[in-house]
Each structure stands twice: as structure tokens, then as C-alpha cells.
Amino acid sequence: MKKYLTLLAALSLSSTICSQIYEKSGNSSSFVLPPLPYSFDQLEPYISKETVKLHYGTHTKGYLDRVNALLKGSGRITSKDLAEVVRQSEGDLYNNAAQAWNHIFYFDAFSSHAQTQPTGELLSLIEKQWGSFEKFKTEFTKVATALFGSGWVWLVKNSSGELEIVSEPNAGRVLKRNVVPLLGIDVWEHAYYLDYQNRRAGHIDGLWNIIDWSIIQKRLPNV
Secondary structure, eight states: OHHHHHHHHHHTTTSTTGGGOEEEETTEEEEOOOOOSSOTTTTTTTSOHHHHIIIIIIIIHHHHHHHHHHHTTTOSOOOSOHHHHHHHOOHHHHHHHHHHHHHHHHHTTBOTTOOOSOOHHHHHHHHHHHSSHHHHHHHHHHHHHHSOSSEEEEEEEETTSOEEEEEEETTOOGGGSSEEEEEEEEOSGGGTHHHHTTOHHHHHHHHTTTBOHHHHHHTOOOO
8 A cells, every 4th residue: 555655646746747736936835737738729629729728727727726725824734746635635625636636637648649559568458457458448438428427537557456447426536545547537527518518428539539648658657
């Protein structure tokens, strides 16, 4: 368990945008929304410019602003690591911190020039668990479309070193589990309604074109 928590702490700062999330100015410090590694329109036609602006620029920023407001002057949590705030908190602070972390992790998995097929160890683990990458995608889409209401679907590596697909409602509890998250997909309606209306499966199908598996590979721990 301790080994996985250590890996998660490292994971939360491993990506380009996650590493820019904490900012200190004078005597004050806060979590800030880091810039995306692509422009708002570079995920089209799979995610529209309007959706990225709303989903990342408004929704995700709103979660971070709420985290900062809840933490201000509370003295409850002083970690510079947003993932650690998620693991230590409950209630309103948890919901907002978890949603902020989830969204940053989600958007950081995409690229306008994505490597759309996993390779190496990651592909081997996927094939071991599901038989093929195509069968994995079919199962992931099935789980994502079956999740009732709002939530998240995750590809994780568990404590036995195997891959799993995990679905959770609302903000989920992935950082409180004994797993390492590799890929998180948002199935709240605000993630896709402007582009796909109520066609969640269409949203998931589109994402396979922009998920960059070279990024997911870098999230894979060697344990």
C-alpha cells in the first residue's frame, strides 16, 4: 500500500500540465489552472473548441477556485500536491479537489498528433488482460456507456500488477484506492453534450482518436 501511495504522489506531478498546478506569489500560494499543451481547437472534430473552453477553462477552473477558497486560512492541508489534498480530504473539499485532479489528468492524455496504439509493456499488459487492444476498447466503451448518471471510468494498474477497468460515480475515489490510474475518461454530460448530445458512446468512440498512448505509457509504474 505504501509503495502505491508513493507512486501516486510522483504520478500527480509527472505530466507536463500537472507539474504547473501550484503557484506561490509573495506570502500566498494557490493551485492554478495550468495551460493545455495544445490549443482549444486542436482536438476537433472529436472534442470541439467550444467544449474544451467550457470544460477546461470554466468547469475545471471552477473546481480549482473552490479548492483554493476552501483551503484559504483553514490550515487543514498544506500539501503542494493536489493529489495529496484529494487523498486527505472528504466532503466538499474532496469533491472539488478530486474533480480538479481528474480533469487535469483527463485533458493531459490527449494530443492532436496522438499515438493511437499502445506499444511495449503497456500493450503486453492490455493483451494479457483482454486479448487485444480492440477488445480492450470494446470493453472500456461498454463499461463507460453502462455507468448510470455522471462519473468517471478508469484504466488502472492494481496492486497485483494487472490492469483493470474501474467505473465510479460522481468524482469517484480512484486516488483513495490501492491502484495507479493510467487513463481517466469523464462521462459527465458536460464533457460531451455540446458535441454529441446524449450519445455517450459516440463521445467515447471519438476519444480513441486523440488519446496519446505514449503519454499513458509514461504513467505506467515499474512495480
